[in-house]
Amino acid sequence: MRTLPQPSVDSLDLTTVLAALADPVRRTLLDAIDIGTEPVACSAAATTVDVGAPTVSHHWRVLREAGLIETTVDGRQRFVRIRRDDLERRFPGLLPAVLSSEQRTTKPATNL
Amino acid sequence: MRTLPQPSVDSLDLTTVLAALADPVRRTLLDAIDIGTEPVACSAAATTVDVGAPTVSHHWRVLREAGLIETTVDGRQRFVRIRRDDLERRFPGLLPAVLSSEQRTTKPATNL
DNA sequence: GTTATACTTCGATGTACGTCAAATTATATG
DNA sequence: CATATAATTTGACGTACATCGAAGTATAAC
Numbered sequence: 382m383r384t385l386p387q388p389s390v391d392s393l394d395l396t397t398v399l400a401a402l403a404d405p406v407r408r409t410l411l412d413a414i415d416i417g418t419e420p421v422a423c424s425a426a427a428t429t430v431d432v433g434a435p436t437v438s439h440h441w442r443v444l445r446e447a448g449l450i451e452t453t454v455d456g457r458q459r460f461v462r463i464r465r466d467d468l469e470r471r472f473p474g475l476l477p478a479v480l481s482s483e484q485r486t487t488k489p490a491t492n493l
Numbered sequence: 494m495r496t497l498p499q500p501s502v503d504s505l506d507l508t509t510v511l512a513a514l515a516d517p518v519r520r521t522l523l524d525a526i527d528i529g530t531e532p533v534a535c536s537a538a539a540t541t542v543d544v545g546a547p548t549v550s551h552h553w554r555v556l557r558e559a560g561l562i563e564t565t566v567d568g569r570q571r572f573v574r575i576r577r578d579d580l581e582r583r584f585p586g587l588l589p590a591v592l593s594s595e596q597r598t599t600k601p602a603t604n605l
Numbered sequence: 606g607t608t609a610t611a612c613t614t615c616g617a618t619g620t621a622c623g624t625c626a627a628a629t630t631a632t633a634t635g
Numbered sequence: 636c637a638t639a640t641a642a643t644t645t646g647a648c649g650t651a652c653a654t655c656g657a658a659g660t661a662t663a664a665c
Binding site: 435456458 | 632
Binding site: 400478 | 508512514515516520584586587589591595
């Protein structure tokens with residue numbers, strides 16, 4: 382159950398993080414694992430996206446190297462989880478503003 | 494005092510916005526005009542950045558076409574201003590999270 | 606009208622990126 | 636051991652992008 386190498390909180394770079402977020406496929410992957418705090422199987426999240434396996438693997442790498450996700454290896458499966466606390470500490474409000482903000486409508490919150 | 498064409502609030506695209514923000518030169522330009530609500534002269538903001546005039550012009554265009562700034566023409570000068578309200582309406586919290594968050598330290602807010 | 610100023614457009618160049626097919630690694634299962 | 640599975644790595648391809656020099660546009664100043 383080892384964890385793949387990832388940048389420390391302090392070394393997170395805003396340009397790198399934003400570049401990682403500026404890809405629709407990567408944001409879809411993030412949205413797919415944006416449920417609770419338990420790690421999600423890569424294979425499961427990958428079904429939400431319409432690119433080949435090598436491309437998905439590439440995107441996981443970019444997300445991990447940017448510091449957005451933590452990847453753990455268990456057998457021949459990989460599990461990923463969003464580094465929410467680390468990101469909130471380094472760039473407060475950024476992730477909540479980006480994740481699933483496509484679904485957000487412009488209408489003035491009638492559900493209060 | 495005409496205003497250059499810009500995307501409407503509803504047509505703002507998250508991928509485009511994030512891609513525009515994922516460049517350090519463009520973020521420096523945004524930080525330079527991120528003061529109050531009055532438009533700032535392009536020439537003034539451009540002094541904060543170390544690239545040639547054509548490149549600066551290119552970056553203003555990218556920022557405008559992404560919907561991040563509004564550009565007005567007055568004589569031979571251009572003035573720019575951040576479209577704060579529009580962006581807040583479309584992507585709440587995004588801009589505040591990005592602008593000047595490089596200066597933000599990791600220390601736990603001792604100033605309370 | 607000529608010169609200066611502020612900025613843009615054009616064309617070129619090098620680099621980075623998203624994608625895929627093929628080959629590879631590593632673990633599990635028969 | 637042989638086969639299957641989950642994912643990565645490698646190499647290639649096309650495209651997009653940041654940058655610059657040179658030329659162009661438009662307005663202001665003389």
